[in-house]
Amino acid sequence: MSTRVRIADVAAAAGVSTATVSRTLSSPGIVGEETRARVMAAVAATGYRINAAARDLRRQQPRAILVLAPNLANTFFNRIIAAIQDVAGQAGLAVQISDSRAGTDMLETIVQCGRADGIVLLDGALRPEMVRNWKLPVIQLCEWNDDYALPGLQIDNAAAARVAVNHLADLGHTRILHVAGPSENVLSHARRAGFEDAMAARGLSPEIHQGGFTIEAGAAAAHAWANIADRPTAVFTASDECAFGFISECYRLGFKVPRDVSVIGFDDVDFAGHFLPPLTTIHQPRARLGRQAAERLVSALQSDTPLGAGYDQIPPHLVIRSSTSACSASKRRETDR
Amino acid sequence: MSTRVRIADVAAAAGVSTATVSRTLSSPGIVGEETRARVMAAVAATGYRINAAARDLRRQQPRAILVLAPNLANTFFNRIIAAIQDVAGQAGLAVQISDSRAGTDMLETIVQCGRADGIVLLDGALRPEMVRNWKLPVIQLCEWNDDYALPGLQIDNAAAARVAVNHLADLGHTRILHVAGPSENVLSHARRAGFEDAMAARGLSPEIHQGGFTIEAGAAAAHAWANIADRPTAVFTASDECAFGFISECYRLGFKVPRDVSVIGFDDVDFAGHFLPPLTTIHQPRARLGRQAAERLVSALQSDTPLGAGYDQIPPHLVIRSSTSACSASKRRETDR
DNA sequence: CTGAAAGCGCTTACAG
DNA sequence: CTGAAAGCGCTTACAG
The missing domain is CATH 3.40.50.2300 (Response regulator)
Known part of the structure; x- marks a missing residue:
């Protein structure tokens, strides 16, 4: 192990020059058949492995x-x-x-x-x-x-947020909460800006909860949401993890999704489609x-x-699953009073 | 961009030898202060980056x-x-x-x-x-x-399976189903063998469903479980993903965990503690x-x-959360009839 | 088809 | 503290 086999050792074992060994290894076609066989046997016998540093240095290629x-x-x-x-x-x-x-x-x-x-x-x-x-x-x-x-x-994160809002608004939701990501993160900003734009375009007033991307942030947001007197009927979260935490905590608090609140996530992680309920979310390809x-x-x-x-x-794509549904007439009445 | 700066270029710019540039970069302490400053300035001016292939070749280090x-x-x-x-x-x-x-x-x-x-x-x-x-x-x-x-x-995968069985048996479960991983996988074999050993040691007869590591395999196993006339009261799955799929499908079929069936997973992936219910599982450190x-x-x-x-x-460690609970007296009676 | 030889860009004993 | 020079292990024009 200590002294590694070099191309010269293989050449000596095969009775050829180092050039021939090199050629046999990199372009076998240009080497005589009998020579090639001898070299390959020598490679096997010596246990030769090319030195990548030497090859890379010589070839001057990106690595x-x-x-x-x-x-x-x-x-x-x-x-x-x-x-x-x-x-x-x-x-x-x-x-x-x-x-x-x-x-x-x-x-x-x-x-x-x-x-x-x-x-x-x-x-x-x-x-x-x-x-x-x-x-x-x-x-x-x-x-x-x-x-x-x-x-x-x-x-396009802002466009994605707009797509999410429009989906919820099309379902009849008028009070929509955005659980935003960490305040210092660019993605949070873009998604929040898109949310505010789209809400304004639909004539709705945006509600924002300063949250985070984590399950814990989502769970905390669920508590905040539950404590709002006139609860939003839909929530757009900054990430799927956040949505998972939000939904799980809603169940613990006795609410159901989407019966009591529609939820949209962001990312479409592998687990999103298997969650209970399967999560409507922005797909990231x-x-x-x-x-x-x-x-x-x-x-x-x-x-x-x-x-x-x-x-x-890249333009956004919304995957519609089961965590969003039409705003029920009763909730709409309640909300519009 | 095309012709990359070499150490010789830096040396020329600083008016020193390549050896001095190399020393300045690798062991600044042994170079004169004024020289060092000149070299550093030249490095910055030329935008020099070391050629890793050359360094590695010369140093003969693992990389x-x-x-x-x-x-x-x-x-x-x-x-x-x-x-x-x-x-x-x-x-x-x-x-x-x-x-x-x-x-x-x-x-x-x-x-x-x-x-x-x-x-x-x-x-x-x-x-x-x-x-x-x-x-x-x-x-x-x-x-x-x-x-x-x-x-x-x-x-120790077999020992982990034994720990899982013992936890369930200690909770009073006597009919325990193992949803095994893919048949060609070593982990499946070890876990299944440990399951069978532990069941035999407790005088229980093992029941096995040939499953897999995936969410889909877990969901399919839930259907198989639901169709058993005298349903096992506990399930030990081959992986957390499988457990997630099993539990989700149970809910869809109208069963609850752990009320109707206790479930233990394997791996303790990040999501296990946040699942609904939080999953009892074998921790992999x-x-x-x-x-x-x-x-x-x-x-x-x-x-x-x-x-x-x-x-x-490494010895196994069971993380006990909420997906397992004592076998209810009624179910025990039913089972022991 | 094959070999002798130069050279890729570094580092480091060896001198001084 | 600094420089001249050898050499790490390859590849590849250049000859033949």
């Missing part, structure tokens, strides 16, 4: 892309990362992942001294001075931060988002071309 | 570990990967992840021609001939396959599993020492 996510334990990122991995793998690039909240020193080490040639950044809350100082191509995904001055890709971001980055890397600027926005 | 999981979209792996990332990052190693089901060719390319020096393998269902042929250190995690002949780490496997692999890599053989087993 890896780094995915930076704020919380690797978050379900949401899984499919995105899988899609990135898929695209990168096809192109012969490795995918390296790191937690963007690992700490500034760690992050700088990973980015500056790391092995990646480009970055997919899923975190909009890093220090802009740090991100702007990174000397390799970066593409933002899902979250963004204008201060980074970087290209990006995301669904995570595989598509990951693939598209990776393709853009990989092609820039391979052609050694700048990434270009500007955000791509 | 990356590869994590191979059967389904990157599966929630279960998130915390494990985050923990591996944490340990590896501390040690200066990159973490690369790939889908172990990406296809044999792809997988061979990634492993044989990849940049990783060691592997954490979370899949027990790959072709043993392929895995045995890999020429770098591999540690199995969670799943295992004796035919790989590799060291591994997992919780995913962060610990990931950390421990990574530490073992990293230390072998850094000391250039073989990994050693043998499986480490």
Whole structure:
């Protein structure tokens, strides 16, 4: 184990030059059949594995892309990362992942001294001075931060919120509560802005509860909602997790969904369709988002071309399941009194 | 962008040798203060980034570990990967992840021609001939396959099943159904064997439904359970997802948990404690599993020492929540008739 | 079809 | 404290 087999060892064992070994391994077709057999036997006998650092240095190719996510334990990122991995793998690039909240020193080490040639950044809350100082191509995904001055890709969050409001309004709801995400998050802002726009457009007055993306935030919001004298008949939450927490807590408090309140989530995580009730929610095409971001980055890397600027926005898609229903006549009367 | 800045460019800009630039970057302390300042200025001015391939080649260090999981979209792996990332990052190693089901060719390319020096393998269902042929250190995690002949780490799955049965039996349940995982999976076998052992030890006759790890499998199992004339009063499922599906379908069929049937899951995924009812389940310490496997692999890599053989087993831990309760006297009577 | 040789961009003993 | 030079393990034009 200690002294690793090199290409020279294989060459010696096969009685050929290192060039021939290299060719046998990378383009077998151009090597004589008998030679090739000898080389392959020598490779097997010696247990040779190519030294990737040497190959990469010589070939001067891009080698890896780094995915930076704020919380690797978050379900949401899984499919995105899988899609990135898929695209990168096809192109012969490795995918390296790191937690963007690992700490500034760690992050700088990973980015500056790391092995990646480009970055997919899923975190909009890093220090802009740090991100702007990174000397390799970066593409933002899902979250963004204008201060980074970087290209990006995301669904149209504001439009998604408008779609959610219109769905509820079309069902006859007039009192709609938005459980907003964390106040410092860009996604929260965009979704809240879209909510307010759409409510105004329908002539409805927006009600906002400052919540969060978590199950706990949703549960807390359910208590707040239950304590409102003239309770909203519909709720648009900032995330599916938040919706799960809201609905579960509603049941504990004796309310039912959608009988007592219609609920719309955001993200369409894997579990949304299996929840009780199956959750109406904004679909985030995570595989598509990951693939598209990776393709853009990989092609820039391979052609050694700048990434270009500007955000791509994907139009929203509402998945209607069972957590929303028409506002009952009785509730409407009560509300409109 | 096209011609990347090299250390020689920085040296020229600073009016020093490449050796001095290298030292300034790796051990600033041994360089004169004024020189260091000049070099740092030149680094900033030129936008220099070290070429990792060259550094790695020269230093002859391990560089990356590869994590191979059967389904990157599966929630279960998130915390494990985050923990591996944490340990590896501390040690200066990159973490690369790939889908172990990406296809044999792809997988061979990634492993044989990849940049990783060691592997954490979370899949027990790959072709043993392929895995045995890999020429770098591999540690199995969670799943295992004796035919790989590799060291591994997992919780004691059979003991976990016994703990689950004993909990249910202690609550007075005598008719207990096991919804088993996919028949070809090692985890299914170990859990089922533990279930049968524990049932025999308590003098109970085991009932088994051939299920799966998915929500859908759990839902199907609920139908099968509901159709049993003398229904078991407790169910031990092969996974939390399966338990979620089972419970949700029970509600749709008009049954309640734990009133009509107690349910125990397996894994303790993030959502288990937030489910309705909060799920009693076997806890898998995913962060610990990931950390421990990574530490073992990293230390072998850094000391250039073989990994050693043998499986480490972590004792099981049952998290008791609200999906299990005492078997009611009426049901016991009914059952014991 | 095959070999000799240059060179990818670093780091680090070795001198001074 | 600094520099000149060797060498890490590959790949690939260049000859033949």
